[in-house]
Amino acid sequence: MKRKTGIIILFLGLLVIMKFWIGIYTHDEFGSKRIFVKHRPIWKTHFYSPRGMSDLKLSEMTIEKQNEQILFDEFVIENQIIE
Numbered sequence: 001m002k003r004k005t006g007i008i009i010l011f012l013g014l015l016v017i018m019k020f021w022i023g024i025y026t027h028d029e030f031g032s033k034r035i036f037v038k039h040r041p042i043w044k045t046h047f048y049s050p051r052g053m054s055d056l057k058l059s060e061m062t063i064e065k066q067n068e069q070i071l072f073d074e075f076v077i078e079n080q081i082i083e
Contacts, residue, residue, distance in 0.1 A: 019045060025076045028052045039079050047072050 020041035026033050028049035049072045050056075050065040058066055 019043065023047055023075060025072070028072075036076070036079075038075055042071075042075075044071060047075055049076075 020043065021038055023036050023038045023045055024033055025036060025047040026049075028051070048068065050061060050068050051058075058069060061069065
């Protein structure tokens with residue numbers, strides 16, 4: 001019984017670690033999804049660019065979209081994950 005509990009705790013711990021360090025982003029031009037390793041732990045897993053390929057400025061977006069764009073820029077653009 002203790003072995004089962006230990007395996008379950010280990011599995012759940014691995015899932016939490018993966019949630020913090022593995023991310024998925026949607027390519028802003030082609031729409032394909034790609035997996036990447038985050039440069040710092042954050043609970044958010046899916047990243048996308050609300051701006052896409054348009055000329056929309058950050059100040060013209062809603063607060064939610066601004067936050068999404070800032071996170072996308074930090075985790076995807078600044079770390080040069082996009083090929």
